[in-house]
Amino acid sequence: MIQKKVCMVGSFATGKTSLVARFVKGIYSDKYQTTIGVKIDKKVVETGPQPMTLVLWDIYGEDEFQNIRMSYLRGAAGYFLVVDGTRRETLDIAIQLQAKVEAHIGPVPFIVMLNKCDLEENWEVTPGDIDDLQAKGWTVLKSSAKENVAVETAFSKLAEQMSRPQSNSIPWEAA
Amino acid sequence: MDNSKTGSLPPPEDQIVEATMSPPTSQAGMSELRRLLFGEKLESLKPTTTVKAEAVSEVLAEAIAQSHAQYSKKLTQAAVPTVESAIQTSVETDINVLSEALFPIIGPATRKSVAAAIRNLTQSFNQGLEHSLSPQSFKWRWEARRTGRSFAEVVLLRTLVYQVEQVLLIHKETGLLLQQVVSEQAQSQDPDLVSAMLTAIQDFVQDSFNVQSGGSLDTLEVGEVNIWIEAGPQAVLACVIRGNAPQELRGQLQTTLEQIHRAYASPLKDFEGDQEAFGSSQTYLQDCLKAQFKTRGNGQKQRPTKLLIGLGCLTLLLGAWLGLRIKAGQQWQAYINQLEQEPGLVVIQQKRQGGKFKLSGLQDPLAQSPDALLAQTKLKPEQVTMRWEPYLSLDDAFTLKRWEAWLEPPDSVTLKLDPDQVLHLSGTAPVSWINFSQRLLAKGGEGLRDWNTEALIPQEQQQLKALQEQIEQRSILFSQGSTNIEAGQQATLQAQGEDLAEVMAIAQALDLEVGRITLAGYSDPKGDRKDNQDLSQARATTVQQALIQQGIPAPLLQTQALGENHQTTPENPQNRRVSISIELPELETQSPTPPAP
Ligand SMILES: Nc1nc2c(ncn2[C@@H]2O[C@H](COP(=O)(O)OP(=O)(O)OP(=O)(O)O)[C@@H](O)[C@H]2O)c(=O)[nH]1
Ligand SMILES: [Mg+2]
Numbered sequence: 001m002i003q004k005k006v007c008m009v010g011s012f013a014t015g016k017t018s019l020v021a022r023f024v025k026g027i028y029s030d031k032y033q034t035t036i037g038v039k040i041d042k043k044v045v046e047t048g049p050q051p052m053t054l055v056l057w058d059i060y061g062e063d064e065f066q067n068i069r070m071s072y073l074r075g076a077a078g079y080f081l082v083v084d085g086t087r088r089e090t091l092d093i094a095i096q097l098q099a100k101v102e103a104h105i106g107p108v109p110f111i112v113m114l115n116k117c118d119l120e121e122n123w124e125v126t127p128g129d130i131d132d133l134q135a136k137g138w139t140v141l142k143s144s145a146k147e148n149v150a151v152e153t154a155f156s157k158l159a160e161q162m163s164r165p166q167s168n169s170i171p172w173e174a175a
Numbered sequence: 176m177d178n179s180k181t182g183s184l185p186p187p188e189d190q191i192v193e194a195t196m197s198p199p200t201s202q203a204g205m206s207e208l209r210r211l212l213f214g215e216k217l218e219s220l221k222p223t224t225t226v227k228a229e230a231v232s233e234v235l236a237e238a239i240a241q242s243h244a245q246y247s248k249k250l251t252q253a254a255v256p257t258v259e260s261a262i263q264t265s266v267e268t269d270i271n272v273l274s275e276a277l278f279p280i281i282g283p284a285t286r287k288s289v290a291a292a293i294r295n296l297t298q299s300f301n302q303g304l305e306h307s308l309s310p311q312s313f314k315w316r317w318e319a320r321r322t323g324r325s326f327a328e329v330v331l332l333r334t335l336v337y338q339v340e341q342v343l344l345i346h347k348e349t350g351l352l353l354q355q356v357v358s359e360q361a362q363s364q365d366p367d368l369v370s371a372m373l374t375a376i377q378d379f380v381q382d383s384f385n386v387q388s389g390g391s392l393d394t395l396e397v398g399e400v401n402i403w404i405e406a407g408p409q410a411v412l413a414c415v416i417r418g419n420a421p422q423e424l425r426g427q428l429q430t431t432l433e434q435i436h437r438a439y440a441s442p443l444k445d446f447e448g449d450q451e452a453f454g455s456s457q458t459y460l461q462d463c464l465k466a467q468f469k470t471r472g473n474g475q476k477q478r479p480t481k482l483l484i485g486l487g488c489l490t491l492l493l494g495a496w497l498g499l500r501i502k503a504g505q506q507w508q509a510y511i512n513q514l515e516q517e518p519g520l521v522v523i524q525q526k527r528q529g530g531k532f533k534l535s536g537l538q539d540p541l542a543q544s545p546d547a548l549l550a551q552t553k554l555k556p557e558q559v560t561m562r563w564e565p566y567l568s569l570d571d572a573f574t575l576k577r578w579e580a581w582l583e584p585p586d587s588v589t590l591k592l593d594p595d596q597v598l599h600l601s602g603t604a605p606v607s608w609i610n611f612s613q614r615l616l617a618k619g620g621e622g623l624r625d626w627n628t629e630a631l632i633p634q635e636q637q638q639l640k641a642l643q644e645q646i647e648q649r650s651i652l653f654s655q656g657s658t659n660i661e662a663g664q665q666a667t668l669q670a671q672g673e674d675l676a677e678v679m680a681i682a683q684a685l686d687l688e689v690g691r692i693t694l695a696g697y698s699d700p701k702g703d704r705k706d707n708q709d710l711s712q713a714r715a716t717t718v719q720q721a722l723i724q725q726g727i728p729a730p731l732l733q734t735q736a737l738g739e740n741h742q743t744t745p746e747n748p749q750n751r752r753v754s755i756s757i758e759l760p761e762l763e764t765q766s767p768t769p770p771a772p
Contacts, residue, residue, distance in 0.1 A: 003367070
């Protein structure tokens with residue numbers, strides 16, 4: 001069985017824990033309990049050519065009191081950048097985090113999750129912002145842990161990207 | 176020999192003649208045959224050493240690499256004598272060259288092995304001491320003599336009870352599980368989660384305590400269960416052990432880990448998440464799955480008489496000695512009882528070793544210091560070894576203390592935790608602190624079911640209220656029938672201006688607007704009513720001008736002429752006054768921004 005380490009990264013209260021809970025246990029709660037340190041879960045994704053076990057590292061969110069420790073990302077084969085669509089600043093933080101993570105563990109696949117799309121009428125993140133992200137070649141998904149939108153899709157998409165050989169990590173092959 | 180020479184050199188002319196004339200000997204025949212076959216080409220096959228060396232040097236590196244790939248053992252074996260004699264020569268010529276090259280390796284290696292040896296030694300020594308006077312020790316001494324082992328060794332062997340329940344092989348970089356073995360009797364946790372969590376804990380410890388490079392967490396103790404962790408460059412071995420394992424097991428872990436690194440060097444390096452390559456490492460891990468149980472009553476019967484006499488003497492001695500120890504034991508027990516009553520302290524293990532007491536437990540950072548409690552007993556600190564691991568107590572008193580430490584409330588604020596785990600905040604505090612505390616609480620209350628800040632009063636509001644009262648109580652008095660203020664009233668006017676300025680400043684800092692400031696003029700009833708009306712207006716205007724001079728914005732200052740109709744008591748100088756009233760802005764604390772609507 002192939003195993004991959006996957007990290008959940010983003011600002012506090014963007015829904016990292018909720019996305020993992022929805023994906024792994026199929027549950028959701030409106031109650032907010034901030035993650036302290038790291039929480040680990042796993043789930044087997046069957047959609048690809050061969051089943052893959054994702055070991056999910058749900059890391060506490062970045063806030064004004066503490067930054068994310070990069071050492072928790074060591075060895076990750078992929079990660080999610082989780083953004084709360086209703087709070088614009090979480091997108092800026094996600095963009096900064098992406099640069100930090102890439103500097104630390106190299107270019108591995110990641111997906112931007114614009115979460116809480118059930119509240120889309122209150123979003124501060126605009127279609128223009130999304131275009132900007134896509135222009136960088138990033139994979140962007142609108143998701144909702146609450147209403148189970150795009151959660152399965154996101155995890156199987158990342159699994160699929162991780163199972164491809166990582167050509168971009170070999171410098172002389174980069175065009 | 177000679178043959179080889181003839182093989183490569185053309186024979187001289189006369190030899191050829193000779194060869195054709197006489198029946199060819201086998202040697203000469205060979206030469207002839209060669210000459211006929213190769214003719215002049217033989218010349219070019221001559222081994223000119225220079226040419227050959229050049230040609231070989233071109234392919235040497237590649238040849239070695241290839242031969243290593245195909246026949247690694249052979250090449251290595253072939254090279255051994257050369258390498259050995261090269262090292263020997265190097266040592267003979269100049270010992271410094273090699274010793275300098277080896278220096279960086281030898282230092283850490285010796286340090287490590289010396290440290291391990293000392294640890295082993297102290298452990299067996301401690302055990303030996305502990306049991307040197309127990310009744311059983313007699314039997315063990317006997318056994319030691321019979322088997323030629325050291326007493327300490329026998330004690331170690333007979334007392335340790337432990338079982339390795341689970342062995343995990345973890346990929347160091349990703350924290351993913353490579354392989355595991357579980358002992359039959361044990362119930363194991365999901366090894367994937369355990370591996371990742373252990374790795375996260377390692378990361379956390381390494382980051383948080385700034386350990387020097389190379390150092391890492393190697394033991395976790397959770398009650399009965401110990402987790403031993405041995406980290407190599409690519410992989411980590413973790414053993415879940417119940418009971419007290421001997422230090423030798425550590426050596427076993429190191430050996431196994433080294434073997435695995437050797438056997439799986441390239442799968443480890445190129446690991447992409449595929450566990451399959453490590454299936455066969457089970458056999459290595461099995462070596463670590465050890466157990467040792469206390470053996471009871473097996474072994475041959477000892478000679479009873481000798482044993483009994485020995486035991487008798489020993490008991491007498493022990494009796495006297497125990498008498499001395501009992502007292503200390505009682506004090507110790509009293510101390511343990513006290514610790515157990517103390518909130519935030521949990522005693523996990525305690526034992527007596529020789530004349531010493533050992534204790535390990537959990538301590539909330541906010542709990543009473545166990546050392547301070549010890550100082551109140553008759554026990555001597557050097558008799559007692561304690562090890563306290565930090566933990567967070569969920570005792571209400573500690574939840575409250577912790578929140579006090581996080582919130583750092585000003586003295587004027589009281590925090591109360593009610594039996595339903597609701598935190599009540601009351602008292603006065605700066606608006607900035609109230610906002611801060613609400614934000615922090617909104618992030619999720621550790622140990623709290625709910626919280627309530629309704630009884631918090633913004634300090635600034637009180638300040639404004641006090642200033643307002645002060646301003647409104649003062650009057651500025653005027654001379655009879657005049658718009659000149661009375662002698663000595665200048666200071667009051669000045670004070671009014673300063674207090675108003677302060678009101679403005681507080682309001683501005685909170686981004687609020689001050690409402691209207693009304694200057695009401697009065698006059699006494701002497702003289703014409705209409706003149707008095709004008710006089711009261713003129714007095715109010717005088718004060719208005721003076722306040723504008725002091726920097727109060729003119730648009731806020733309104734005058735009001737109240738004439739002679741508002742007497743306090745007849746002939747009271749207060750009847751010729753100007754008093755000030757202000758409308759204060761309503762102060763609201765910003766409500767906490769909830770993370771999600
Ligand atoms: N409406 C809505 N709310 C969500 C959604 N996902 C999460 N939430 C809510 O957002 C809050 C935070 O969710 P968490 O999953 O705990 O956030 P987190 O990113 O793990 O937060 P930290 O662990 O503090 O970094 C909770 O109150 C969730 O109920 C969503 O898709 N829609
Ligand atoms: Mg979380």
